[in-house]
Amino acid sequence: MKGRALITGASSGIGAATAKRLAQDGFDLILTARRTDRLNLFCSELKRDYPTIQIHSRTLDVRLEADVIAFYEDLDRNRLMPSVLINNAGLAAGLAHVDHAVSDDWHRMIDTNIKGALFMCKYLIPYFKSQNLGHIVQMSSVVSREVYPGGSVYSATKHALDAIHRTLRLELLPWNIKLTSINPGLVETEFSLVRFNGDQARADAVYQDLEPLRPEDVADAVAYCLALPPHVNIPELHITAACQATATRVRKLDGTLRG
Numbered sequence: 484m485k486g487r488a489l490i491t492g493a494s495s496g497i498g499a500a501t502a503k504r505l506a507q508d509g510f511d512l513i514l515t516a517r518r519t520d521r522l523n524l525f526c527s528e529l530k531r532d533y534p535t536i537q538i539h540s541r542t543l544d545v546r547l548e549a550d551v552i553a554f555y556e557d558l559d560r561n562r563l564m565p566s567v568l569i570n571n572a573g574l575a576a577g578l579a580h581v582d583h584a585v586s587d588d589w590h591r592m593i594d595t596n597i598k599g600a601l602f603m604c605k606y607l608i609p610y611f612k613s614q615n616l617g618h619i620v621q622m623s624s625v626v627s628r629e630v631y632p633g634g635s636v637y638s639a640t641k642h643a644l645d646a647i648h649r650t651l652r653l654e655l656l657p658w659n660i661k662l663t664s665i666n667p668g669l670v671e672t673e674f675s676l677v678r679f680n681g682d683q684a685r686a687d688a689v690y691q692d693l694e695p696l697r698p699e700d701v702a703d704a705v706a707y708c709l710a711l712p713p714h715v716n717i718p719e720l721h722i723t724a725a726c727q728a729t730a731t732r733v734r735k736l737d738g739t740l741r742g
């Protein structure tokens with residue numbers, strides 16, 4: 484047994500691929516997201532394919548602090564506290580310039596990507612300290628270091644996550660707790676569908692005519708970081724498709740450049 488990994492945003496994309504990859508590696512899993520039906524279906528498939536590991540699923544909106552507290556209390560009561568947290572739940576909403584943006588999109592991104600990630604850390608860290616053990620993986624982005632037109636608040640949330648990650652590395656140094664930030668470039672998931680509010684054609688266009696990362700590529704990187712010996716840590720891992728140079732500049736399949 485490798486330990487127990489708690490993954491937020493496990494109902495699709497990188498979170499689901501990471502769950503599958505860690506199941507292969509023998510981790511027990513606690514999977515969370517808001518879409519209960521989808522999460523339960525995914526969980527049943529995983530249990531069928533990996534019958535020897537323990538898999539639990541819980542509906543959880545990481546934006547709701549009281550729910551996060553109750554969630555950890557429930558895990559604690561049931562002796563299901565994790566040894567690994569993968570803070571993956573996140574989103575971009577819209578691609579409008581600041582003066583045209585929908586303020587509610589900002590609230591969703593800030594509440595999920597920053598405050599949600601913080602709540603998940605805040606109420607788990609005391610347990611990790613008590614065990615003198617743990618690994619927190621933040622699913623950040625290449626835009627934790629970059630900006631682009633229309634991405635002000637999404638980039639700001641990932642810059643903030645980077646600041647939180649680097650601060651935690653200092654605050655938790657006295658304990659045997661590892662911290663890793665994974666910074667992916669373009670990954671073909673439901674990310675763009677969510678960003679463009681369900682507009683499939685607009686989402687497809689983001690990945691059209693190029694070869695982006697697959698969620699499994701990022702899952703492999705997470706698995707690599709978790710598999711390292713106790714004295715080794717990857718603080719930051721940047722991973723992009725071979726065809727991507729910056730957040731927006733990519734090489735298309737026909738060799739021409741975009742962005």
Ligand SMILES: NC(=O)c1ccc[n+]([C@@H]2O[C@H](COP(=O)([O-])OP(=O)(O)OC[C@H]3O[C@@H](n4cnc5c(N)ncnc54)[C@H](OP(=O)(O)O)[C@@H]3O)[C@@H](O)[C@H]2O)c1
Pocket residue numbers: 491492493494495496497498515516517518519543544545546571572573574575595599622623624625666667668669670671672673674675677698
């Ligand atoms: N795709 C990319 O190009 C890319 C690049 C760099 C970084 N990332 C980051 O990777 C992470 C995963 O994104 P993805 O690409 O896999 O997109 P995705 O397929 O849309 O997955 C996002 C996941 O987050 C969950 N989620 C969203 N809001 C939530 C909330 N309030 N509470 C709990 N769960 C919530 C969603 O589940 P429910 O809707 O069921 O709650 C879903 O499982 C995000 O943090 C994203 O910023 C993605």
